[in-house]
Amino acid sequence: TQTTQIPGYTYGEVATSPVSEADLDLLKQTVLLSEEDVLYLQMAGRVLEDQTENILDVWYGFVGSHPYLAQYFGKNDQLNDAYLASVRKRFGQWIMDTCFRSYDQQWMNYQHEIGLRHLVKKNQTDGVDAVPIIHFRYLVTFIVPITATIKPFLARKGNSVGEVENMYNAWFKAITLTVALWCYPYVKEGTF
Ligand code: HEM
DSSP: OOOTTSTTOOTTSSOOOSSOHHHHHHHHHHTTOOHHHHHHHHHHHHHHGGGHHHHHHHHHHHHHTOHHHHGGGEETTEEOHHHHHHHHHHHHHHHHHHHHSOOSHHHHHHHHHHHHHHTTTTTTTTTOOOOSOOOHHHHHHTHHHHHHTTHHHHGGGOOOHHHHHHHHHHHHHHHHHHHHHHTGGGSOTTOO
């Protein structure tokens, strides 16, 4: 996984997450994330590695075809193409990170940062003038398209039906865990 050449990608260089590793462990148990799932995530990473641009085309197509979502990438219904392009690079890296990184303190720290970037730190990383926050309701509901759309890509490299199913389930667990961590800055202090 390449890192440094992506503007604004600051994995390993962000503040410590307020969530403890003990709580992370309980969240992993809650989404039923097993050692086997971790192996299937790595398998998914190898399957998806050279398909990230195609995946991003699908995801950006989904956002682009829903004006109520697209508007978050701009202001006054004007899309900021530079902003879209800049975030897209970090999004591609995130797919690889989700598959290959170990879910440890450093990973949690960056998840907290991404949560902030959808809320109080939105627009800062790219220095853009766009709508100030992503609304909470879409952060959660986006789990469905981000999960559902990955399956055809997982099935594209000749893996067995069982392997595709296992990669898909591991991906769903990983995305749910990830988005739960991103919710931290959205919820009332003391309620996470
Ligand atoms: C940023 C994924 C929900 C719009 C990002 C990044 C990732 C990501 C990986 C870049 C993180 C980085 O800076 O390294 C996701 C996932 C979501 C989700 C997995 C839910 C499951 C949404 C929704 C919208 C949205 C619903 C609304 C269209 C944005 C925008 C940024 C961003 C505008 C740039 C934020 C900034 O200014 O730094 N997202 N996102 N995201 N996402 Fe999301």
